[in-house]
Amino acid sequence: MTAVPRRPARGLSPLLVPLLVGGLVMLALGVYGRAHTPTGFAVGVAGFSAALPMKAWLTTGAFVLAIVQVLSALSMWGRLGIAVPPAVHRWSGRLAFLLTIPVAFHCLYALGLQYDVPRVLVHSLLGCFFYGVFTAKLLALPRRDAPGWTLPVLGGLAFTVLVGLWLTSSFWFFTAVGFRV
Template sequence: MSLLTDVVTVSRRNLIVVPVLLAGAAVAVALGMAGTHFWPGTQPLPTWGFSAPQTFKAYLSSAVLVLIVGQLLTAVWIYRFHAPKPVHVFHRLSGALAFLLSLPVAFYCLYSFGFQFGTGATRRVMAHSLAGVVFYGAFASKMLTLRLKRTPGWLLPVLGGLVFTSFVLAWALAALWWFRTVGFAR
């Protein structure tokens, strides 16, 4: 009887995964639809002292990448080695800063270029578009997981890994590509 109770408890606990993932998927789909139907815009965007909006995005997303690598390192420290309180604070602050700095990049991507998928888009651009919306969907699911009680222990690291991987992929397909194509000029 105890084994059956344990199995039922684990099954109920895993059920919370479904709405968490659906919420993230809804965010990703909403961003993709907004980028397809409402944008790209026709108004020029400010370059903030850079030579082009793409250069601005490449440098700002590179700063976000540094913060996200810091997120990965501090997350491992926190969850594997019981880090001291200041590491927890740094993890939260650097995560908030990374998210805030990613918003102008996402806005520029969606507003200037839209969500490009299908006919006319290169594979690199399609993969970048998908990685970008997956990043925000995974981020939404991860934040929801942090607020819910009784989520499975594996869910947070998996979502954190998806946030990290999707951002690194989006960065490599846009910023790294830009630096390799255009160079590091401002």
């Protein structure tokens, strides 16, 4: 399987709207997270003992699916030498995103954007950045006139930010608290 060829772009103008909207999403989440008074109450922890284990495990699931995303993207771009159906890439991305929704909702609603502890500040900023990059990637996806590097760069950024989110949340939780459910 090879990627759908893109026509040469006339500069970065095809990315203006996706990047602008992605930046606005990132900014809106940050402003909301900072301006909203956190409730301190856990939401949506069905099946888990508390909010932190829920967030750690769902983020770990998204992280594993993000690895599938990278491998399937490499396959679609002809970099692995094996053919992975494009549906694997689409569905692993959809599922990874869905796993992040209850985590982000809890973070914003119950905790807000925090800056007291460096790890938590980095995690909060990465969370906002993740949704901004994800938005930009989805809006750039149908743009056939975007530069050829657009999807690999935005996808790579989304993956890198998700790794950072996993390290500042799940990895921290598993090493500091343990493997609780």
